[in-house]
Amino acid sequence: MRIFALPLVLVFFACVEATSPPLVSATITAGPMVGSVTHETARVWVQTAEEAQLHLEIRAEGKDWMGFGPGGVHLTRENQFSGFAEVRVQPNTRYQYRFVSDHAELLPVSEQSFRTPPAPDESGSFTVAFGSCAGSWGLHPDQPIWRAINNLHPDVFLWLGDNIYFERDTKEWEDVGKMQARWKTQRAMPSLQPMLRRTVNLATWDDHDYGPNNSDGTWRLKEESLKLFRNYWANPDNPTSVPGVMHSYRWGKVEFFLLDTRFHRSPNKAKNGPGKSVLGETQWAWLEHALKTSAADFKVIVSAMQVLPDYHDFESWKLFPSDRQRLFDFLANHQITGAFILSGDRHIGELLQREIPRLPYPLTEFTASPLAAGFGTPPPDEQVPSRVPGTSVEGEQFGVLRFTTPQNGPPYVELQAFHADGKPAWKARRIEITDLGAQGD
Ligand SMILES: [Fe+2]
Structure with missing residues (x-):
């Protein structure tokens, strides 16, 4: 070029x-x-x-x-x-x-x-793309997927974690110099530059851009890792009094809540109970207050790892039963409308829906992974009762949300998954705000 x-x-x-x-x-x-x-x-x-x-x-x-x-x-x-x-x-x-x-x-x-977005209380249509898991160990180390994403001209791109991979063989996470070099290499990738230059880029992290596989709040170099993260992103400020990459972001009538599921996380193997947490108490207090007071129509909860599934034993909020129940109870107790979830990490893609007791609408979760890394074969629909049939995706991929505020009628969002070549993986699915418990205007 x-x-x-x-x-x-x-x-x-x-x-x-x-x-x-x-x-x-x-x-x-x-x-x-x-x-x-x-x-x-x-x-x-x-x-x-x-x-x-x-x-x-x-x-x-x-x-x-x-x-x-x-x-x-x-x-x-x-x-x-x-x-x-x-x-x-x-x-x-x-x-x-x-x-x-x-x-x-x-x-x-x-x-x-x-x-720039409209003022927080004003309407405006816009497009968000998202994905997770961008490494050099997949089929396409030069990551051509960024060109397909850029071709759709999203206004915002959400990086859902594993945005780089500290390399496993040489244990890059043990050496700050090697961690720096990994960030530098990924960020300079030629295929990535056009998207970076014209799109709002916001990020949270997962284990591989934080530390070793499945790492948690006990990781000894987490402060160094956080410093590096802050060097390489230009996120909104952390709104809490504790360290981490959590933040919220508003575009018109849509608000995104990007969670930090690593810095304050209990070990996966810790004993289940109220003390075993994904977010830690301070982040919880922020999230609950932010969700309760948000005037946005759509409230998009962004978690690196999956929240809803019970069908697998990989990392997910299932390993943190009291925190997951706390989220479900909070949404139901406060009748939070307009909420849905984005996630990554899984090296497969799928759209999930789950009934939450006392929440007046099924909770939706849209998972897209990987952008560029190895991938798995999703289990068939009949083994995943919470999956919307026909929405599993295998291979390098990304997700897209098109938020629309029509002159007449309720605002809606269209969800669609795409393969790395830019071809849709499934037909766009539309969710109106009234499908998420809200009254139409
Ligand atoms: Fe990953």
Whole structure:
């Protein structure tokens, strides 16, 4: 592609302090990647080959570039020359952006834009894609699936964990230098760049981008792992008083709750009981309060591992019976409307539905995995009573949610799974807000 043939070199003319090493040039090695974009602020991440002081500039289509001010980012060796800048934006607007220093452009502007959401109480249609498990050990180590995802022009992409794999043979998770190198390699993947540059990217993690297989809150390098995660993503801030990658994100009348199912997790083998938790008490308190007070029509609960299934013994919330029951009871006791679940991790895809006592609608869970890694064969529908028949997917895949707010009638979301080549795996399934316990407007 032409863009990769262009020199991505910026000459710095800026004066530097006499004591600082001279900054001669900055070469972008990954991104830019659009991070959290709300109706008020936008974060854009970038990584360079060497130390750099960059500024993020934006312009609404057809308008002039908005100049310097807030929006700077200093990329240093300490943060692997990666980080994000933040600027203020208006709702419901498409912006072009560029990283500059002394007004020199780093990349052609045509490739770089994002759309801001409407204000939280306003309608607006948008598309979300999601997936999990992106490694180099599958059929396609160069991960061509990103081109298929980008071709659908999603507004948001949700990374549901195992976003990289610390390699098993060399136990990369034991060595911070190797962990850094793994992140750097994945983020620079050529097939990924076009999607990163035009899509809001939000992430949670799972075991393989956190530590060893099936790791939990006892993992000794979890603080280092969290530091790396924060270097490589530009999520909304963690709203809790404890460390972790949990956050919520609002697009118009839809709110996403991305859970951290690793940092505070009890070991899978811990004795069942109220003390055995996926989320830990502080994260629970945040989630419950956020769900109870959310004015969004749709409330999308995002968990790396599956929540609903009872039919398998891989990792899932089934291993944490009191936490799972707490979630079901909370939804029912507070009559939370508009909720459904996204998950990954399983290396198969499926759509599940389960009746929850006293909840006035079946709870839906949409699982998509892997993006690029080994995959399994889903058991047949007759062995999975909670599966919506015909929705199992084998192979590299991703999920799509199209939220629509029509002029007349209730808002709805269409769910659809896609294979890595961009072909639909099953026909889109539509869920109206009134199917999720809510009154129509
Ligand atoms: Fe995985």
